[in-house]
Amino acid sequence: MRQSMKILVINTGSSSIKYKLFDVEQRKLMASGVAEKIGEETGMLTHQSASPNGDWKETIHESRIPDHDEGLKRIVDLLVDPRNGVIKNTSEISAIGHRVVHGGERFHAPAVIDEGVIAAIQEHIPLAPLHNPANLVGIRVAKKMFPASVQVAVFDTAFHQTLPMEAFVYAVPLELYEEHKVRRYGFHGTSHAYVAERAAAYLGRDLETINLITLHLGNGASMAAIRKGKCVDTTMGMTPLAGLVMGTRSGDVDPALPFFLAANLGMSIKEIDDLLNKESGLKGICGTNDMREVVENMERGDKRAELALHLYTYRIKKYIGAYVAVLGSLDALVFTAGVGENSAYIRERCCQGLQKLGIRVDPERNRQPGAEIREISPPESEVRVLVIPTNEELRIAQETKKVMESKAGS
Ligand code: ADP
Numbered sequence: 515m516r517q518s519m520k521i522l523v524i525n526t527g528s529s530s531i532k533y534k535l536f537d538v539e540q541r542k543l544m545a546s547g548v549a550e551k552i553g554e555e556t557g558m559l560t561h562q563s564a565s566p567n568g569d570w571k572e573t574i575h576e577s578r579i580p581d582h583d584e585g586l587k588r589i590v591d592l593l594v595d596p597r598n599g600v601i602k603n604t605s606e607i608s609a610i611g612h613r614v615v616h617g618g619e620r621f622h623a624p625a626v627i628d629e630g631v632i633a634a635i636q637e638h639i640p641l642a643p644l645h646n647p648a649n650l651v652g653i654r655v656a657k658k659m660f661p662a663s664v665q666v667a668v669f670d671t672a673f674h675q676t677l678p679m680e681a682f683v684y685a686v687p688l689e690l691y692e693e694h695k696v697r698r699y700g701f702h703g704t705s706h707a708y709v710a711e712r713a714a715a716y717l718g719r720d721l722e723t724i725n726l727i728t729l730h731l732g733n734g735a736s737m738a739a740i741r742k743g744k745c746v747d748t749t750m751g752m753t754p755l756a757g758l759v760m761g762t763r764s765g766d767v768d769p770a771l772p773f774f775l776a777a778n779l780g781m782s783i784k785e786i787d788d789l790l791n792k793e794s795g796l797k798g799i800c801g802t803n804d805m806r807e808v809v810e811n812m813e814r815g816d817k818r819a820e821l822a823l824h825l826y827t828y829r830i831k832k833y834i835g836a837y838v839a840v841l842g843s844l845d846a847l848v849f850t851a852g853v854g855e856n857s858a859y860i861r862e863r864c865c866q867g868l869q870k871l872g873i874r875v876d877p878e879r880n881r882q883p884g885a886e887i888r889e890i891s892p893p894e895s896e897v898r899v900l901v902i903p904t905n906e907e908l909r910i911a912q913e914t915k916k917v918m919e920s921k922a923g924s
Protein backbone atom coordinates (compact mmCIF):
# COMPACT_ATOMS: atom_id res chain seq x y z
CA MET A 515 0.00 0.00 0.00
CA ARG A 516 1.13 3.52 -0.71
CA GLN A 517 2.45 5.52 2.22
CA SER A 518 0.97 8.74 0.98
CA MET A 519 -1.62 9.90 -1.50
CA LYS A 520 -2.21 13.61 -1.78
CA ILE A 521 -5.57 14.83 -2.94
CA LEU A 522 -6.55 18.45 -3.42
CA VAL A 523 -10.23 19.17 -2.73
CA ILE A 524 -11.72 22.20 -4.40
CA ASN A 525 -15.06 23.88 -3.77
CA THR A 526 -15.54 26.64 -6.31
CA GLY A 527 -18.13 29.38 -5.88
CA SER A 528 -18.95 32.25 -8.21
CA SER A 529 -16.30 34.48 -6.57
CA SER A 530 -14.35 32.07 -4.39
CA ILE A 531 -12.25 28.90 -4.34
CA LYS A 532 -12.11 26.96 -1.07
CA TYR A 533 -9.47 24.27 -0.94
CA LYS A 534 -7.97 21.58 1.28
CA LEU A 535 -4.97 19.41 0.57
CA PHE A 536 -5.09 16.00 2.27
CA ASP A 537 -2.75 13.13 2.64
CA VAL A 538 -5.61 10.64 2.49
CA GLU A 539 -3.61 7.55 3.42
CA GLN A 540 -2.65 9.26 6.66
CA ARG A 541 -6.06 11.03 7.03
CA LYS A 542 -3.99 14.18 7.45
CA LEU A 543 -4.85 17.73 6.45
CA MET A 544 -1.75 19.44 5.02
CA ALA A 545 -3.06 22.84 3.96
CA SER A 546 -6.32 24.68 3.50
CA GLY A 547 -7.66 28.08 2.66
CA VAL A 548 -9.89 30.23 0.55
CA ALA A 549 -9.41 32.68 -2.31
CA GLU A 550 -12.24 35.18 -2.00
CA LYS A 551 -13.67 38.17 -3.84
CA ILE A 552 -12.38 36.89 -7.16
CA GLY A 553 -13.02 39.48 -9.87
CA GLU A 554 -13.67 42.24 -7.33
CA GLU A 555 -11.55 45.33 -6.60
CA THR A 556 -9.66 43.73 -3.74
CA GLY A 557 -9.23 39.99 -3.49
CA MET A 558 -8.09 37.99 -0.49
CA LEU A 559 -6.32 34.67 -0.16
CA THR A 560 -6.22 33.15 3.30
CA HIS A 561 -3.90 30.16 3.51
CA GLN A 562 -3.23 27.79 6.40
CA SER A 563 -0.53 25.18 6.27
CA ALA A 564 0.96 22.64 8.62
CA SER A 565 4.67 22.84 9.34
CA PRO A 566 6.70 19.63 9.81
CA ASN A 567 6.45 20.00 13.62
CA GLY A 568 2.66 20.07 13.35
CA ASP A 569 2.11 23.77 14.07
CA TRP A 570 -0.32 25.62 11.85
CA LYS A 571 0.55 28.89 10.22
CA GLU A 572 -1.89 31.29 8.59
CA THR A 573 -1.03 33.90 5.99
CA ILE A 574 -3.37 36.44 4.44
CA HIS A 575 -2.62 37.87 1.00
CA GLU A 576 -4.65 40.87 -0.08
CA SER A 577 -4.56 41.88 -3.72
CA ARG A 578 -6.85 41.76 -6.71
CA ILE A 579 -7.54 38.26 -8.05
CA PRO A 580 -8.83 38.91 -11.58
CA ASP A 581 -10.27 35.47 -12.27
CA HIS A 582 -10.46 31.86 -11.06
CA ASP A 583 -7.42 30.85 -13.19
CA GLU A 584 -5.29 33.34 -11.30
CA GLY A 585 -6.90 32.33 -7.98
CA LEU A 586 -5.96 28.68 -8.40
CA LYS A 587 -2.49 29.60 -9.66
CA ARG A 588 -1.82 31.59 -6.47
CA ILE A 589 -3.12 28.76 -4.31
CA VAL A 590 -0.77 26.32 -6.06
CA ASP A 591 2.14 28.77 -5.69
CA LEU A 592 1.57 28.74 -1.93
CA LEU A 593 1.36 24.95 -1.81
CA VAL A 594 4.70 24.54 -3.61
CA ASP A 595 6.44 27.59 -2.13
CA PRO A 596 10.11 26.56 -1.60
CA ARG A 597 10.22 27.96 1.94
CA ASN A 598 6.74 27.44 3.41
CA GLY A 599 5.08 25.09 0.95
CA VAL A 600 3.81 21.64 1.93
CA ILE A 601 4.75 19.88 -1.33
CA LYS A 602 7.72 20.13 -3.68
CA ASN A 603 5.80 20.22 -6.92
CA THR A 604 2.33 19.69 -8.28
CA SER A 605 3.11 16.19 -9.55
CA GLU A 606 2.82 15.07 -5.91
CA ILE A 607 -0.92 15.71 -6.13
CA SER A 608 -2.51 12.46 -7.30
CA ALA A 609 -5.98 13.80 -7.92
CA ILE A 610 -8.33 16.72 -7.58
CA GLY A 611 -11.71 16.18 -5.92
CA HIS A 612 -14.34 18.73 -6.89
CA ARG A 613 -17.47 19.42 -4.90
CA VAL A 614 -20.30 19.65 -7.43
CA VAL A 615 -23.68 20.70 -6.12
CA HIS A 616 -26.13 19.11 -8.55
CA GLY A 617 -25.76 15.77 -10.24
CA GLY A 618 -29.50 15.27 -10.80
CA GLU A 619 -30.60 11.67 -11.34
CA ARG A 620 -27.55 10.90 -13.43
CA PHE A 621 -25.04 10.63 -10.59
CA HIS A 622 -25.53 8.21 -7.71
CA ALA A 623 -21.81 8.18 -6.98
CA PRO A 624 -18.68 10.23 -7.64
CA ALA A 625 -17.42 10.27 -11.23
CA VAL A 626 -14.10 10.71 -12.97
CA ILE A 627 -14.50 13.92 -14.92
CA ASP A 628 -14.48 13.51 -18.69
CA GLU A 629 -16.27 15.39 -21.45
CA GLY A 630 -19.48 13.44 -20.82
CA VAL A 631 -19.48 14.31 -17.11
CA ILE A 632 -18.83 17.97 -17.89
CA ALA A 633 -21.75 17.96 -20.34
CA ALA A 634 -23.99 16.35 -17.69
CA ILE A 635 -23.04 18.96 -15.06
CA GLN A 636 -23.85 21.57 -17.68
CA GLU A 637 -27.22 19.96 -18.40
CA HIS A 638 -28.11 20.26 -14.73
CA ILE A 639 -27.53 24.03 -14.61
CA PRO A 640 -31.29 24.77 -14.69
CA LEU A 641 -31.58 22.84 -11.39
CA ALA A 642 -28.65 24.69 -9.76
CA PRO A 643 -28.22 27.93 -11.68
CA LEU A 644 -25.89 29.51 -9.12
CA HIS A 645 -23.75 26.55 -8.17
CA ASN A 646 -23.14 24.28 -11.17
CA PRO A 647 -21.70 27.03 -13.43
CA ALA A 648 -19.19 27.97 -10.70
CA ASN A 649 -18.29 24.30 -10.15
CA LEU A 650 -17.65 23.99 -13.89
CA VAL A 651 -15.29 26.97 -13.77
CA GLY A 652 -13.37 25.19 -10.99
CA ILE A 653 -13.14 22.04 -13.10
CA ARG A 654 -11.95 23.97 -16.15
CA VAL A 655 -9.16 25.83 -14.33
CA ALA A 656 -8.04 22.73 -12.43
CA LYS A 657 -7.86 20.67 -15.63
CA LYS A 658 -5.74 23.41 -17.18
CA MET A 659 -3.40 23.61 -14.22
CA PHE A 660 -3.22 19.85 -13.52
CA PRO A 661 -3.54 18.29 -16.99
CA ALA A 662 -2.05 14.98 -15.84
CA SER A 663 -4.11 14.57 -12.64
CA VAL A 664 -7.33 12.62 -12.32
CA GLN A 665 -10.24 14.96 -11.64
CA VAL A 666 -13.23 13.59 -9.77
CA ALA A 667 -16.65 15.17 -9.22
CA VAL A 668 -18.36 14.43 -5.89
CA PHE A 669 -22.01 15.45 -5.92
CA ASP A 670 -24.02 16.97 -3.06
CA THR A 671 -27.13 15.25 -4.38
CA ALA A 672 -25.74 11.72 -4.91
CA PHE A 673 -26.33 10.32 -1.40
CA HIS A 674 -30.06 11.10 -1.71
CA GLN A 675 -30.51 9.17 -4.95
CA THR A 676 -31.72 6.18 -2.93
CA LEU A 677 -34.93 8.01 -1.95
CA PRO A 678 -38.01 5.96 -2.87
CA MET A 679 -40.47 7.52 -5.32
CA GLU A 680 -43.02 8.40 -2.65
CA ALA A 681 -40.38 10.56 -0.99
CA PHE A 682 -39.12 12.33 -4.10
CA VAL A 683 -42.08 12.79 -6.49
CA TYR A 684 -44.11 15.97 -6.00
CA ALA A 685 -47.87 15.70 -6.37
CA VAL A 686 -47.95 17.85 -9.51
CA PRO A 687 -48.58 16.59 -13.07
CA LEU A 688 -46.23 13.66 -13.49
CA GLU A 689 -44.97 14.96 -16.85
CA LEU A 690 -43.09 17.64 -14.92
CA TYR A 691 -41.01 14.88 -13.41
CA GLU A 692 -40.79 12.73 -16.52
CA GLU A 693 -39.95 15.53 -18.94
CA HIS A 694 -38.34 18.20 -16.78
CA LYS A 695 -36.93 16.25 -13.84
CA VAL A 696 -38.94 18.26 -11.32
CA ARG A 697 -38.57 16.26 -8.08
CA ARG A 698 -36.96 16.29 -4.64
CA TYR A 699 -33.18 15.88 -4.84
CA GLY A 700 -31.81 16.90 -1.44
CA PHE A 701 -28.41 18.42 -0.70
CA HIS A 702 -25.58 18.27 1.90
CA GLY A 703 -25.32 14.60 0.88
CA THR A 704 -21.57 14.46 1.46
CA SER A 705 -22.01 15.64 5.04
CA HIS A 706 -24.95 13.32 5.83
CA ALA A 707 -23.03 10.36 4.40
CA TYR A 708 -19.86 11.25 6.30
CA VAL A 709 -21.48 11.60 9.73
CA ALA A 710 -23.62 8.49 9.17
CA GLU A 711 -20.50 6.43 8.56
CA ARG A 712 -18.76 7.96 11.57
CA ALA A 713 -21.82 7.30 13.75
CA ALA A 714 -21.81 3.61 12.80
CA ALA A 715 -18.09 3.35 13.57
CA TYR A 716 -18.61 5.09 16.93
CA LEU A 717 -21.49 2.77 17.82
CA GLY A 718 -19.44 -0.24 16.76
CA ARG A 719 -22.16 -1.31 14.31
CA ASP A 720 -22.37 -1.89 10.59
CA LEU A 721 -24.04 1.06 8.89
CA GLU A 722 -26.18 -1.51 7.02
CA THR A 723 -27.76 -2.65 10.29
CA ILE A 724 -28.86 0.66 11.85
CA ASN A 725 -31.33 3.50 11.33
CA LEU A 726 -30.21 7.08 11.72
CA ILE A 727 -31.53 10.62 11.55
CA THR A 728 -28.78 13.10 10.71
CA LEU A 729 -29.18 16.84 11.27
CA HIS A 730 -26.83 19.10 9.32
CA LEU A 731 -27.46 22.48 10.96
CA GLY A 732 -25.21 25.12 9.42
CA ASN A 733 -26.20 28.32 7.70
CA GLY A 734 -28.05 26.07 5.31
CA ALA A 735 -29.72 23.21 7.19
CA SER A 736 -31.16 19.84 6.31
CA MET A 737 -32.04 16.48 7.83
CA ALA A 738 -31.85 12.98 6.44
CA ALA A 739 -33.60 9.73 7.38
CA ILE A 740 -31.15 6.90 6.76
CA ARG A 741 -32.31 3.28 6.80
CA LYS A 742 -29.49 0.73 6.92
CA GLY A 743 -27.07 3.10 5.25
CA LYS A 744 -29.47 4.27 2.53
CA CYS A 745 -31.04 7.69 2.60
CA VAL A 746 -34.84 7.33 2.42
CA ASP A 747 -35.95 10.93 2.98
CA THR A 748 -34.46 14.38 3.31
CA THR A 749 -35.82 17.84 4.03
CA MET A 750 -34.39 19.85 1.13
CA GLY A 751 -36.17 19.55 -2.16
CA MET A 752 -35.62 20.33 -5.82
CA THR A 753 -33.59 23.24 -4.48
CA PRO A 754 -32.05 23.88 -1.04
CA LEU A 755 -34.96 26.17 -0.11
CA ALA A 756 -37.23 23.46 1.27
CA GLY A 757 -37.47 22.00 4.76
CA LEU A 758 -35.95 23.46 7.89
CA VAL A 759 -35.82 27.10 8.96
CA MET A 760 -32.30 28.20 7.98
CA GLY A 761 -30.04 31.23 8.40
CA THR A 762 -31.65 33.21 5.59
CA ARG A 763 -33.93 30.63 3.89
CA SER A 764 -37.55 30.15 4.87
CA GLY A 765 -37.67 26.37 4.52
CA ASP A 766 -41.21 25.01 4.11
CA VAL A 767 -43.92 27.59 3.37
CA ASP A 768 -47.28 27.33 1.67
CA PRO A 769 -46.45 26.90 -2.05
CA ALA A 770 -49.12 29.56 -2.75
CA LEU A 771 -47.11 32.23 -0.92
CA PRO A 772 -45.36 33.45 -4.12
CA PHE A 773 -48.77 33.97 -5.82
CA PHE A 774 -49.91 36.07 -2.89
CA LEU A 775 -46.71 38.15 -2.92
CA ALA A 776 -46.96 38.72 -6.69
CA ALA A 777 -50.68 39.51 -6.70
CA ASN A 778 -50.84 41.70 -3.60
CA LEU A 779 -47.37 43.19 -3.21
CA GLY A 780 -46.48 43.36 -6.91
CA MET A 781 -43.26 41.42 -6.35
CA SER A 782 -41.34 39.96 -9.30
CA ILE A 783 -40.06 36.38 -9.45
CA LYS A 784 -36.54 37.59 -8.72
CA GLU A 785 -37.73 39.60 -5.71
CA ILE A 786 -39.64 36.61 -4.33
CA ASP A 787 -36.61 34.38 -4.90
CA ASP A 788 -34.41 36.82 -2.97
CA LEU A 789 -36.99 37.21 -0.21
CA LEU A 790 -37.31 33.46 0.43
CA ASN A 791 -33.62 32.58 -0.06
CA LYS A 792 -31.79 35.59 1.36
CA GLU A 793 -34.12 37.58 3.62
CA SER A 794 -36.07 34.89 5.43
CA GLY A 795 -35.25 32.21 8.01
CA LEU A 796 -33.68 33.44 11.25
CA LYS A 797 -32.73 36.71 9.57
CA GLY A 798 -36.27 37.40 8.44
CA ILE A 799 -37.70 36.82 11.90
CA CYS A 800 -35.11 38.50 14.12
CA GLY A 801 -32.64 40.37 11.90
CA THR A 802 -29.57 38.10 12.08
CA ASN A 803 -28.68 34.72 10.60
CA ASP A 804 -25.81 34.11 13.03
CA MET A 805 -27.10 31.58 15.55
CA ARG A 806 -24.71 32.83 18.26
CA GLU A 807 -26.25 36.30 18.04
CA VAL A 808 -29.79 34.92 17.97
CA VAL A 809 -29.21 33.00 21.21
CA GLU A 810 -27.48 35.99 22.86
CA ASN A 811 -30.31 38.30 21.84
CA MET A 812 -32.89 35.88 23.18
CA GLU A 813 -31.01 35.73 26.50
CA ARG A 814 -31.16 39.53 26.63
CA GLY A 815 -34.93 39.35 26.32
CA ASP A 816 -35.35 39.98 22.58
CA LYS A 817 -38.81 38.56 21.76
CA ARG A 818 -38.13 38.25 18.03
CA ALA A 819 -35.01 36.20 18.70
CA GLU A 820 -37.05 33.99 21.02
CA LEU A 821 -39.67 33.49 18.32
CA ALA A 822 -36.97 32.70 15.73
CA LEU A 823 -35.51 29.99 17.99
CA HIS A 824 -38.95 28.61 18.61
CA LEU A 825 -39.67 28.32 14.87
CA TYR A 826 -36.24 26.82 14.23
CA THR A 827 -36.41 24.11 16.87
CA TYR A 828 -40.13 23.39 16.40
CA ARG A 829 -39.57 22.65 12.70
CA ILE A 830 -36.71 20.28 13.50
CA LYS A 831 -38.79 18.51 16.13
CA LYS A 832 -41.61 18.01 13.63
CA TYR A 833 -39.22 16.40 11.17
CA ILE A 834 -37.69 14.17 13.85
CA GLY A 835 -41.20 12.87 14.57
CA ALA A 836 -41.88 12.41 10.87
CA TYR A 837 -38.62 10.58 10.26
CA VAL A 838 -39.09 8.25 13.25
CA ALA A 839 -42.41 7.34 11.60
CA VAL A 840 -40.68 6.85 8.22
CA LEU A 841 -37.91 4.68 9.68
CA GLY A 842 -40.07 2.68 12.09
CA SER A 843 -37.23 2.45 14.59
CA LEU A 844 -34.28 4.67 15.34
CA ASP A 845 -30.80 3.84 16.66
CA ALA A 846 -29.20 7.27 16.75
CA LEU A 847 -29.80 10.95 16.14
CA VAL A 848 -26.73 12.82 14.91
CA PHE A 849 -26.11 16.57 15.15
CA THR A 850 -23.51 18.19 12.89
CA ALA A 851 -22.32 21.46 11.22
CA GLY A 852 -21.85 24.91 12.80
CA VAL A 853 -25.04 25.03 14.87
CA GLY A 854 -25.38 21.27 15.44
CA GLU A 855 -21.80 20.91 16.66
CA ASN A 856 -21.68 24.03 18.79
CA SER A 857 -25.06 24.96 20.18
CA ALA A 858 -26.01 22.94 23.26
CA TYR A 859 -29.09 25.13 23.56
CA ILE A 860 -30.44 24.18 20.12
CA ARG A 861 -29.66 20.48 20.60
CA GLU A 862 -31.47 20.40 23.91
CA ARG A 863 -34.52 22.25 22.62
CA CYS A 864 -34.88 20.08 19.51
CA CYS A 865 -34.98 16.95 21.67
CA GLN A 866 -37.20 18.31 24.45
CA GLY A 867 -40.30 16.22 25.06
CA LEU A 868 -39.24 13.36 22.79
CA GLN A 869 -38.86 10.76 25.56
CA LYS A 870 -41.82 8.82 24.18
CA LEU A 871 -39.80 8.39 20.97
CA GLY A 872 -36.88 7.07 23.01
CA ILE A 873 -34.86 10.28 22.57
CA ARG A 874 -33.23 11.87 25.63
CA VAL A 875 -30.44 14.39 26.09
CA ASP A 876 -28.34 14.57 29.26
CA PRO A 877 -28.02 18.33 30.00
CA GLU A 878 -24.60 17.88 31.61
CA ARG A 879 -23.11 15.85 28.74
CA ASN A 880 -24.73 18.14 26.21
CA ARG A 881 -23.04 21.20 27.70
CA GLN A 882 -19.52 19.71 27.58
CA PRO A 883 -17.72 21.44 24.71
CA GLY A 884 -15.55 19.34 22.42
CA ALA A 885 -14.15 19.15 18.94
CA GLU A 886 -14.43 15.38 18.70
CA ILE A 887 -17.29 12.94 18.28
CA ARG A 888 -19.32 12.72 21.51
CA GLU A 889 -22.47 11.25 22.97
CA ILE A 890 -24.96 13.53 24.70
CA SER A 891 -27.71 11.06 25.61
CA PRO A 892 -27.83 9.46 29.06
CA PRO A 893 -26.92 5.75 29.26
CA GLU A 894 -30.59 4.71 29.56
CA SER A 895 -31.64 6.52 26.37
CA GLU A 896 -33.07 4.08 23.85
CA VAL A 897 -31.86 6.28 20.99
CA ARG A 898 -28.23 7.38 21.17
CA VAL A 899 -27.81 11.12 20.54
CA LEU A 900 -24.43 12.04 19.04
CA VAL A 901 -22.54 15.18 18.07
CA ILE A 902 -20.22 14.48 15.15
CA PRO A 903 -18.06 17.18 13.53
CA THR A 904 -18.64 17.03 9.79
CA ASN A 905 -15.78 17.04 7.32
CA GLU A 906 -17.16 17.29 3.81
CA GLU A 907 -13.76 17.91 2.26
CA LEU A 908 -12.21 14.83 3.85
CA ARG A 909 -15.14 12.79 2.58
CA ILE A 910 -14.63 14.23 -0.93
CA ALA A 911 -10.94 13.29 -0.71
CA GLN A 912 -11.79 9.76 0.45
CA GLU A 913 -14.39 9.33 -2.30
CA THR A 914 -11.89 10.60 -4.85
CA LYS A 915 -9.38 8.04 -3.65
CA LYS A 916 -11.97 5.25 -3.93
CA VAL A 917 -12.82 6.26 -7.49
CA MET A 918 -9.13 6.27 -8.42
CA GLU A 919 -8.59 2.86 -6.92
CA SER A 920 -11.55 1.33 -8.71
CA LYS A 921 -10.37 2.97 -11.94
CA ALA A 922 -6.92 1.47 -11.43
CA GLY A 923 -8.48 -1.93 -10.67
CA SER A 924 -10.77 -1.96 -13.71
P1 ADP B 1 -22.11 26.87 6.38
O1 ADP B 1 -23.47 26.37 6.02
O2 ADP B 1 -21.87 28.28 5.96
O3 ADP B 1 -20.98 25.90 6.09
P2 ADP B 1 -21.51 26.36 9.19
O4 ADP B 1 -21.69 24.89 9.23
O5 ADP B 1 -20.15 26.91 9.35
O6 ADP B 1 -22.23 26.99 7.94
O7 ADP B 1 -22.45 26.98 10.32
C1 ADP B 1 -22.63 28.35 10.46
C2 ADP B 1 -23.59 28.61 11.61
O8 ADP B 1 -23.05 28.00 12.80
C3 ADP B 1 -23.80 30.08 11.92
O9 ADP B 1 -25.18 30.34 12.06
C4 ADP B 1 -23.10 30.25 13.25
O10 ADP B 1 -23.71 31.22 14.02
C5 ADP B 1 -23.30 28.88 13.87
N1 ADP B 1 -22.37 28.68 14.98
C6 ADP B 1 -21.03 28.59 14.97
N2 ADP B 1 -20.55 28.48 16.23
C7 ADP B 1 -21.62 28.50 17.06
C8 ADP B 1 -21.80 28.43 18.48
N3 ADP B 1 -20.77 28.33 19.31
N4 ADP B 1 -23.08 28.49 18.96
C9 ADP B 1 -24.11 28.60 18.13
N5 ADP B 1 -24.01 28.67 16.81
C10 ADP B 1 -22.79 28.62 16.26
